Amino acid sequence: MSKSLSSISDLSSKEFETIFKKIVSFKKKSKSKLKGKSIGLLFEKHSTRTRLSFEVAISRLGAYPIYINRSDTQISRGESINETAKIFSLYLDALIYRTSKQKNIRDFASSANIPIVNALSDEEHPTQVISDIFTIREIKGKSKLRNLKIVYFGDGNNIANSLALIAKALNLNLIISCPKGYEPSNKILKLAGKNLIIDNNPFTAAKNADVIYTDVWTSMGMEKEEKKRLKAFKDFQVNKNIVKLARKDFLFMHCLPAHVGEEVTQDVLNLKNSVVYRQAENKVYSAMAILDHLLS
Ligand code: CP
Numbered sequence: 001m002s003k004s005l006s007s008i009s010d011l012s013s014k015e016f017e018t019i020f021k022k023i024v025s026f027k028k029k030s031k032s033k034l035k036g037k038s039i040g041l042l043f044e045k046h047s048t049r050t051r052l053s054f055e056v057a058i059s060r061l062g063a064y065p066i067y068i069n070r071s072d073t074q075i076s077r078g079e080s081i082n083e084t085a086k087i088f089s090l091y092l093d094a095l096i097y098r099t100s101k102q103k104n105i106r107d108f109a110s111s112a113n114i115p116i117v118n119a120l121s122d123e124e125h126p127t128q129v130i131s132d133i134f135t136i137r138e139i140k141g142k143s144k145l146r147n148l149k150i151v152y153f154g155d156g157n158n159i160a161n162s163l164a165l166i167a168k169a170l171n172l173n174l175i176i177s178c179p180k181g182y183e184p185s186n187k188i189l190k191l192a193g194k195n196l197i198i199d200n201n202p203f204t205a206a207k208n209a210d211v212i213y214t215d216v217w218t219s220m221g222m223e224k225e226e227k228k229r230l231k232a233f234k235d236f237q238v239n240k241n242i243v244k245l246a247r248k249d250f251l252f253m254h255c256l257p258a259h260v261g262e263e264v265t266q267d268v269l270n271l272k273n274s275v276v277y278r279q280a281e282n283k284v285y286s287a288m289a290i291l292d293h294l295l296s
C-alpha cells in the first residue's frame, strides 16, 4: 500500500519538517521529478482554493491533472469505492479526494495502491493546516513556532481537528475557544493531549494571542443547523473587541471562504495582521511539497 495523507496523524514530525523544507524550495522555483505522472482530482463537495491550488501544483510539478466529475463516473451508479480505488490505481499515480465522510477516504486508501490525499472531509483538512502552519512559521520564524499562543475560534470542525493533531505532532500551543458542546471529539482531545487547551471564554482565549484563526460556524453539509449555530456561536465572532486583546503583531488567519459578519468582521479581514491571502497562496507550494513527498 502507498503512503496516503488521510489524516494529519499519517505524518511524523520528521515528515512535516521535510515537507516544510520542500515548500521553501518550491517557493524558490525548484524543479520536481513528477514529469509524466497523472494525478486525479475527485471532489464531491464544492471547492475553489483546494481544487485550483492542487491543479496548478500538479501542472507546475510537470505532472498531468485529471479532474474527475463524480456524477460522470460509475460511483454515482453504485460501483463501490473499493472497486473504483482499484481501477483508479491502474491509471493514476495519486488521487486528491474531497468527500463528506472520512470513512470514504480510509476505504479508498485501503483498496488503492496509489497515495490518496484528503482534500477535506467531515473530520479533517490536513493539506490546509500544513499550509497554515507553514505560513505561521514563514512569518514568525521556525524557532518561535513552539512558543506561540495559537488560538482557534469557533467550531470544533475539520479545521480544528487537523490543527489539534498538528499541534500534537509539532508540540505547539493550541487553544480552541468555542461554546460548550462544540469542542472537537473526545478522540481528538485525547490525541492532542497537553498541546490543546479548550477555553470557553473568548476574552481569556484572545488575551496575548500570537495567532487568531477562525473558520465558518456552519461547514458544508451542516446547513440545516445554521440558525441554531448562529445563536450558539454569537460570542465567538472575531471582531475588533476580540483582536484588541491579542499581541500587537498577531496574525489573523482563516482558511476561507469566510462568512463575513458571522465568524469574522470585514474590518478584521482588512487589518494588516490578516494573512488570509498568504495562506491561500501558500496552498499551491504546500500541494507541490505534499505530492512530491508522497510520490518520491
Ligand atoms: N480553504 C479551502 O479549502 O477552500 P476551498 O473550499 O475553496 O477549497
Ligand code: NVA
Pocket: 120, 157, 158, 159, 215, 216, 218, 219, 220, 255, 256, 257
Ligand atoms: N470547515 C469548512 C472548511 C471549508 C474549507 C467546511 O468544511 O465547510
